[in-house]
Amino acid sequence: MNSLDAFSPAAWAFIATYLLSLILIGFVAFHARKENTLSDFYLAGNSFGLIVIFLTLYATQYSGNTLFGYSGKTYRIGYAWVMSLHFMTAIVACYLIHSPRLYVLARKFRYITPTDYLQHRFSSDALNILATVILVFVLANYLLAQLMAMGRAMQGLSDVDPQLAYTQGVILLTSIMVIYGTLGGIRAVAWTDVIQGLVLMVGFFVLMFVLYQQFGPISLATQKMQQALDVSVVNKAVVPDANRLREWLSYIIIVGLGSTLYPQAMQRIYAARSEKVLRHGLALMAFAPLITSLIAVCTGIYAIAYLPELDGTSSDQALGRILGLVQHSSVLGYWLVVILYAAILAAMMSTADSALLSISSMLSKDIYGRYVNPEASEARLTRVGKIFSWGLILLLVWLAIYLSDKTSLLKLLDRKFDLLIQLVPAFMISIHWKSMQAVPVVLGLVAGLVVSLILAYGGFDFVQAGKIYGFHPGLVGLLINLAVIYGGMSLFNHGKLVRYDSPIFDSFQSK
């Protein structure tokens, strides 16, 4: 993943101190717990203030993929990946669709997991199980990608054989993460997110500074691209074609809507101390793409201009190669790269720990607590959640090591947004429309999933690079999903569409 020289013992001591501080936070959070309940373990007793809610949302939303993946994607398609700014901003705008009502309901009815809302709204076992399976699958997939990124980040930083370094990196970083996660629950995850979020933010600014120092202003990179002899480089600065523009729109819709349905995102809505804190935290998040995605895009642009030799498969090394140049430039450059690497590890771990905790909450409360042992006490459910965390992480560590050289298989599994967006009607629309019934929602969800997966994996000629004329298959699935639900609503309610009155609590109480 990178082209850096092996880190010195002093640099390793810096990274090790940072990693050990995370475990220490886990112990502090363990002693700070107020009661042995699900609400305390998974939502910290709804105690998050503004700084914690902002930094935990930030650290969770921006992963290692933002740095490596976005700079690599920019390297491949050029300035058009500025669309990432739009879809990351769209996420915050999409929170406005359901968060106001969801927050009120979550506080009033003490939700812990996303499925608690579905149970409350629809009381349908089929929908609960289907939604939980989709959410757990999507999150496990997301978590696996983070674990693999952790392993790759460790390759080349020491003199150890790269494959061994990958395995050691996955095991070491995952162990640290699962230790502080199971010790202190969401409190530990959020507190480490505060540190990780700050390190990440500093890391992005350091990266921008380093790029400017090394290569000069972005205008020089743009000029080099526009005057390049290679047409493919010139094309990376020109206005995108129609297919890319449709893809741009598709990304805004699918990532904007889909990301707000990540269970860890919904649980952060539940965990805010007050509505004002949540609103202000989201308001700060609205500006995060400008200090994060934009810098990752600029990194890719500098790489196009100054490292034109990377081919398709090695383009994800763009950031690593850039950092390699900076590392060699001066002592200051060397240490800036060390700080940046701490930020990269922070980004991966903070995203992974939140996903792991959310999966554990859904498996223990929505599956074990609801269907296997409904009489289980909160303390037992919390204990079962921790056992699930360890069991799942062992499986995923094994998969991360096994799949390390099978990237094509990984790409096959990665349809998370196509699946996640099928839950939009169940969560985002049903919270506004009273006349939505469980049966049409389940049928719509199944239809949407089937259509999305058939389109994605059916080998059709009109599906190019996983998209249909630039649009994600999940969006076609969502249209079918909505059509089925509308048909069902017409049958059950004779075509009458009834909205919930505001405020929503009364309507839900009368259900």
Place this chain on the structure above:
Amino acid sequence: MIYVCLLLLGIPWYWSKDSNLVLFGMPAWVSIAIAVSLLTSIFTAFILIRYPWHSDKQAQDEDE
């Protein structure tokens, strides 16, 4: 409605393919897309800060 306008303005469908205009060191269509992203952020933050949701409204009503 404002979000739809921002969406239409942000995606560079209306630029000529031959445009080589540079603005703030980047192709002009990129600078405009970034500016629209900033406007969207400001508008979203304004809505979030200016307009309370249900529970804040209810708390205000109870205070009154």
